[in-house]
Each structure stands twice: as structure tokens, then as C-alpha cells.
Amino acid sequence: MTPDRVLDCLGRPCPVPVIELAKALPSLGVGDVIEVLSDDPAARHDIPAWCRMRGQEWLGEQARPVGAAYLVRRTG
């Protein structure tokens, strides 16, 4: 899946990746996919939890050489 936007949060501790994701959301179109790159251990849990709380679609994660890519689709 090719994301519409990539957000590089490598090296930034929790809850920065979630905050950056929330800040980026309004600039996405509905249906767009954003990829959050993070090596913070909390991102794996907090990004799906944020999706649940905010009603956005959690698409899963992909391993990367450093950290992982977390994929979210804007649904509303």
C-alpha cells in the first residue's frame, strides 16, 4: 500500500507520534492513508488506541530497518 502521506517521527518519544498524527489528520482527505514512522515502543499500542478513540481506521504496521511504519486511513 502506498501511503498518501508519510510522517517521520523517528527518535521522538511518546506521545509525540500520536500528537503529530492528530495534527496531520485535518490536512488529509477522507480515505487517504497516512504512514507514521516511529521507533518509540509505545507507538505500536497508542496509534491503534488513538484510532479507536477518534473513529479512524487502523490498518496495521509494517516492520522497517529502524522502528516500524504504522498505517492509518482517515475515515471522517
Next chain:
Amino acid sequence: MASTVHLDAAAAVPLHPAAREALLAALDDGWADPGRLYGAGRRARLLLDAARESVAATLGARPDEVRFTPSGTVADHCAVTGALAGRRRVGGHVVHSAIEHSAVLHAAAGADATAVPVDRQGRVDVAAYDAALRADTALACLISASHEVGTVQPVEEVAELCAARGIPLLVDAAQTVGRAPVPQGWSLLTASAHKWGGPPGVGVLAVRTGTRFGAGLPDGPVNLPAVVAAAVGLEAANAEAAAEDARLRPLVDRIRDRVAADVPDVEIVGDPVDRLPHLVTFSCLYAEGEALLTALDREGFAVSSGSSCTADILEPSHVLVAMGVLTHGNVRVSLHRGTTEADVEGFLDVLPRVVGALRRDAGVEGL
């Protein structure tokens, strides 16, 4: 500045006045080696036996099934390693819930272990627990109630499953002993005195007669004055438990209601009803756990957090992770006999402002 309000009872509570009195008396009276046959030694032996009998009665155990250890953590370690050694011929497999105390998880780390998942409320899935038990399962472990989110676990149901297969069950009852009736059906049980108002440095390990235990039970010298104080503190806590339950439960409900109403974007976690009487946990979206703790401490409130930035290791709480809830901005509030309604109201007055200021500083308001 006013003294700090201690809202971290799940870690340790202040010494109960009865335990303090007993400690001071036992320092004078219980200093001798209980293994000696002269007068002071016999006196120490009587004190130790009385302490063991008293604690055993609370646990529904026989006195000879109860040992004192230097901490609850040591008790957990002894329980896991001893039970595994005792069942080596059966196998080396361990089943535990995903939300055990880290002492149990660390002790089981070298073994072939299956972690049984919990639901969003933090309650272990009994059917999944059943499915995880195998012919080579040497030990099953289930915490009596989550020390992080308060959810009470179905110990007696799991105990029946284990008993039917002849598998010993370790119940870490640290958060329950002294507050609520101890669940039945355990083969091994652990507890920790400073959670009920006894002194720090006293753990309890109970091993049911007939449970195979391979490593030899802990049988070294104990800190006798502290053990005596722990036993007296437990009797005092038991005597007050029903009244404290009735007093603290509505205070926790009050915290749950007001945090949900006054703090935007907060997730209150754990079972709202079938829970420990004194403990509530919530996570504040976009707030950083360590900053939250520091700010609350500055305002005079000592609380705990399961957020990763507050841990020595940079991993978030395995309990919050297992529940699939937000791990950052996490606060655990736990009450004790010294907590007043005014303490709780004071905390609730300060919290929305503290969270709001942190969010303002981080530029995340309105996200």
C-alpha cells in the same frame, strides 16, 4: 507547603498505627533468634508462630503452609521457581495471564510460557485460559486483581480448571489481602505486607500441603519484628476492610465520574464495578506520563503511572498493552485508610488544570 497527599496505595500504604505499635514492641521483645532454646529465643518463637497463625487464618491456610519472605517480589520468585522445580517431571510449561505482576513474569521468563489474553476491561478470558493448559503445564498463575487497573480476576473459575487437570495455581493476591476476602482454590499464594499497612520488607508465600515444591521452601531467618507488625497490621486491616470498602468504593466512583466529566479526551480503564475497592486508572490523550506525574507532585499529589516514559525500561505497562488501551498520559490513583474525601476532591480540582496546562504547552488543544 502542605504535605503531599499519598494516592499510590497500590505501591505501598503508610504503616497502620496498630502495626507501628506492634513493631516498636517487637523490637524490644522479638530481637532474639527464634531457633534458640533460652527464654528470649522461645519468646521470639512464640511471636513468630502467632504471626504465622494469624496470617494463615486470613488466607484460609494452615499455619505450616505459610512462610515469610523478604518481599512480595521474592515470594513470587520462590513460588514460580519452586513450583517449576517440583513439577519438572511433568514438564516446564507455564500458563499465566498477560497482566501478572512483573515479578511473576520475570520468574517465568526462562520457561516455555503462554500468556493468556485479557479483554478491554483487563479481565482474563477463562476459555482461553482453559485452552492454554497442556499436559506438560507445570504451573498456572493468575493475579487476584490487577494491580494496575483494579479489575478482579476470575480466580475461582480458573482454579477449578486447574484442579481438574492437577495443575497447581499460583495466585498473587498482593492487592487483595487485607482489603477483600481471599479467593479460594489456590495451590500457592503470595502477598506483601506494605500493601495492607504492614512494614516494607515482609512478603508472604503460602504453599498448600500436597503441592510439589522442588526448591525447598524459604526457611531462613526473618525480620521478626517486621513480621509481627505485618501480622498485627493485617488483623487491623481485616477488621476495617468492610468499612473501608464501603468508604473507598464511592470515592473511586467519584473519581471515575469527575475525571470523565472534567478532563476532555480521557480514557478511564478497568472494570467500573467488579474491581478493587481502592484503585482507578485513566489515560489522558496527548499528555506525557512523566510530565503529568511531576506536575501533580508539584501540586502535592503522589500518584503512579504505567506510561513508558515513567518506567526504567522504556516500554509501556504490559497491562495497558494487553488491554489495548492508551498507554501514554496514564495515571493510577489508589486510596488507603488515610485518604479523606477532601484529599480526593483536592486532586479532582487540580487535575483538569494540570492536564490542560500540559496540553497547552504541547500545543495539542483541540486536536
